[in-house]
Amino acid sequence: MTRVKTFVTLTLLGGLAVVLPIAIFILLFQWLFGQISELVAPAVAWLEAHTDFKDTLAKLAVIVLMLGGCFVIGLLVKTSVGRWLHRHLDHWLGRLAPGYNTIKELVLQFIGGGAGEGVLSGPVARVRIHGPDHPLSVTAIVTSRHPNGDYTVYVPTAPVPTSGLVYHVPAGCVEILPEVTVEAAMKSIVACGAGSGSLLAPKERF
Numbered sequence: 001m002t003r004v005k006t007f008v009t010l011t012l013l014g015g016l017a018v019v020l021p022i023a024i025f026i027l028l029f030q031w032l033f034g035q036i037s038e039l040v041a042p043a044v045a046w047l048e049a050h051t052d053f054k055d056t057l058a059k060l061a062v063i064v065l066m067l068g069g070c071f072v073i074g075l076l077v078k079t080s081v082g083r084w085l086h087r088h089l090d091h092w093l094g095r096l097a098p099g100y101n102t103i104k105e106l107v108l109q110f111i112g113g114g115a116g117e118g119v120l121s122g123p124v125a126r127v128r129i130h131g132p133d134h135p136l137s138v139t140a141i142v143t144s145r146h147p148n149g150d151y152t153v154y155v156p157t158a159p160v161p162t163s164g165l166v167y168h169v170p171a172g173c174v175e176i177l178p179e180v181t182v183e184a185a186m187k188s189i190v191a192c193g194a195g196s197g198s199l200l201a202p203k204e205r206f
Helices: 002-039 041-050 055-076 080-096 100-111 182-190
Strands: 124-127 138-145 151-156 164-169 174-176
Touching: 002 041, 002 055, 041 055, 055 080, 080 100, 124 151, 124 182, 138 174, 138 182
Parallel strands: none
Antiparallel strands: 124 138, 124 174, 138 151, 151 164
């Protein structure tokens, strides 16, 4: 009886391990798609009225067009004319639109503003937030390096890495992990630390 119970339990857990990530992904996609659908509703209504695209297909078409537009703008700002237009547009929006500069700085700090700084630009580090001689360490992302050698690091919270804490620490408390990508670190954080053993395994640390 015990063997049967163990077999049923392990089999059920194995099935849940396969089904739950798929179900959560589908629910997340549905929520995100619903949020985007509300934003693009006017464009979808116009597309439905003037083309054969209807409902979901129209929404997908609008989203694809928006992503394509972002790609084209990205190409444009790589040219001298595009950079000139962007610089002047930034200048006028900063003067006329309250809060524009703050929003821009937040976005640049998150994705990296071209100066090697930002959450997504890394690098990943293992940081002793209580001092170099304290055994406690955390997984962090270096977001800024100071002229005196100190670091500012972002320590995401599990399982939601978009919230976390910011620490300013001396260089002696920071061990850069060049072989660990931001994506790999985020996956470990979302999994509440699962996989950290392999993540930190390339060499003996501390």
